[in-house]
Amino acid sequence: MAHLDAPPSTSNHSHTAISGAGLLIALGIIYGDIGTSPLYVMSAILKSARVPGLIEPALILGAISCVIWTLTLQTTLKYVIVTLNADNNGEGGIFSLYALVRRRGAWLSAIAIIGGAALLADGVITPPISVSSAIEGLRQVYPDIPTVPIVIGIIAGLFLLQSFGTQIVGKAFGPIMLLWFAMLGVLGGSWIAQNPTIIKAFNPYYAYELLVEYPGGFWLLGSVFLCTTGAEALYSDLGHCGKGNIRISWVFVKTTLVLNYLGQGAWLLAHQGQNLDGRNPFYALMPPWFLLIGIGVATVAAIIASQALITGSFTLVAEAIRLNMWPKVKLNYPTDVKGQLFVPSMNRLLLLGCIGVVLYFRESSNMEAAYGLAITITMLMTTILLTMWLRLKKVHPALISLFVVVYGAIEGAFLLANLIKFPHGGWVSLAIGLSLMAVMYVWLRAHFIKRRLTDMVKLAPYSEKLIALSNDESVPKYATHLVFLSGADRASEIEQKIIYSIFQKRPKRADIYWFVHVSTTDEPYTMEYKVTEIAPNDVLRITFRLGFRVEQRINLYFRKVIEELVRNGEVDITSRYESLSKQHVTGDFRFVVLEKFLSVENELPWVEKIVMQAYFYIKQFIASEVQYFGLDTSSVKVEKVPLIISAPQDISLKRIY
Template structure:
């Protein structure tokens, strides 16, 4: 319920660069309209439009890379930012810079979905595509850094560095493509949510809600009840925060916890299933635990600013799962299976 609102809002807010008179109320209305339309289409499946997702995302990431590369060419000194020494220098010479990690962390969002998509796409496809995606993302972030250096000491006001990279004549196309990319990213999360609910039902960790299969394509799944809940949740988030910048705290904390959970699960899998040597597992935990723990601490300070929304939603879902699983165990404990032979004759007489 966080990804669709923040993705679509950040894209639509780019219209302010073209139409400065556009108020936030109109932006909120447009965002709610797009999100509502997205959820209303879920019952029909994504078989038809799904074929266009790949080419559109390829065009999107190519655009990111090109826009960033143009500004990197203007100021190649920004390439020094690749050197991790400057991050170390910031943290050691300016200790308060540690809290900037909470904002910097937003650059990594999306990476947590790589593991959830392994079953759908396969590790080979993800590794190959990630090489291209990461390259274009780095170029775009470096380009935004070059733009900021070019305007150092100036008041940039409400200018968004991402849209500032675009020439004026390209803005409308760029905003349109950003909106479509946001919808596709939201669709991936929605589809993943349906899959998780179906798996939770199989594991007796979620109520037996209705599951629909709108098409014959493998993996196409629609959960009407979850679709309604997600729609209401997304609209609630948009109305509560209104601006994408206000959603960052909730988004960052949710992603940090997701990554941390992935690390914990992978640690258990490496040790108990793959039987990896304990020293290697400990080394893995120390390295990734330190990195993700640092990001978590930096994001926790944003709890009052919106992080509580993510934790409240997570607690509600966990409460439903706990109660349902507990009731399942109670039912199984109190259920007795008896032999049918003594009852066959009485049943025949009753029939």
């Protein structure tokens, strides 16, 4: 098995190792969501209390304790310490994790689809709530400022920025987020110094007291959960920043977050017995002279919060495509840095979804009900896949059982508490998630239906017939080199439709027949190929083994393989036309792609019929296989062939005279 040189999108980059630049880019790319949670978490908790807005010591100490231990158990222990170890050659995210464990059971594909769809749905809710909460903060200075058009304008600008790559975004946003986290720590620390009683919140007993003894305290977990919604982005963006940079930067980020939450708690305890009356405890930490500056920094930081889910969504879609869970849409690689990609269709889909959410909810307080429910489902699915990975790594069963019990209980409680949001807006994120889930299910199910029922034949018996056709001068020559893309996994087999295309549909005479197969590996950056000679210098098969994160540039890779074969003397690509052969002119190459359509002759079970109809309906809106595989359109012939999945049986025809 030979290796191809890695394309620019898979080259190593400095951010896989710990570096100052990598730490700064990590701050800019992945911490926006979790880093801006102090803007709204305490407000949401107090608004959901038994007496909305009333400041009670038990409520404040319990809420801050819940936040601290959620950040510790959920974000630090589960994601930063444990989950980041489950990297797939440096790549993270729920689909990378699924690729590591999918051989443990077919049912795991359903877990991956549910988790991936829920995370993508959360990516539609995060930008609107983050940007809206920021812009609404300006009302403290400009009470009549119109927020909806400003929010939509900012979101549109942010999505436009994605085409330049997350490396540029990270460099621009990193210094701003560094300033933001420094501001969080200083503001929180100043109030802790004034009221150090809040330090008691480190005692988990206060969290227990809130959840068990405070009336309705358990249901406040839905608001507490907002402090850790960005944890999944830490794992999804592993390939962008590297494990070391994430772990080191998280120490700084968590410290400033905890300081700020404690500072808000200190301010609230200093005003116990009062009612917030719409005030935001975050902005209350700021001295009057700093308020306008603080709102400005918070506004920019909240805009950046959208970035974590956007970049994570691009990574998820790219991985889902390789795993046959998403349509083969166009992928762009705007920089030469590993892990940097841009998905135009997903960028447009997210933009339209975000604008729809802003227009529907209009205020960030209305969006809180839709926020968090979907990501709780993703975290539960990650826990299931992570459990399978721990078993794969032969971790002691007692430790695996402890992991399942602890995180099953924590995330189950968060999910239960978040379910009360369903009638108040939570249904929006679930509806989006179910729509995405349906697309993933249709695409994966259709893939297995087609693969199972595609007729394969042995290629060897046809090698002599191919040579005979090649030498038959009574048949006009179709091309010097004829290349078919084949879906056959075994090198000894070929689709019956390809044989039919060569010999019957229109006899295709060529000097050399090439069959090219692309196999997707569970590793992200595999670049290998294998050449099988069916008939030396007449019929050859090339199998590419490409990682699920490698750009499908088959035209380029095929040309590179041909050059190497010629250099080794394994094949002669000189034109066999007598006049051109004397001049050593290279023969022409022509690709043939068979595009399937659903035959009217099918009789399918109703479920499969719906799946295949949905598959072909979606397929008409996406890029063709010619574009996806990066083929030169000037040398490609697309042939439509019927996909007969189940032909009608027992047809009785009576002859009459």
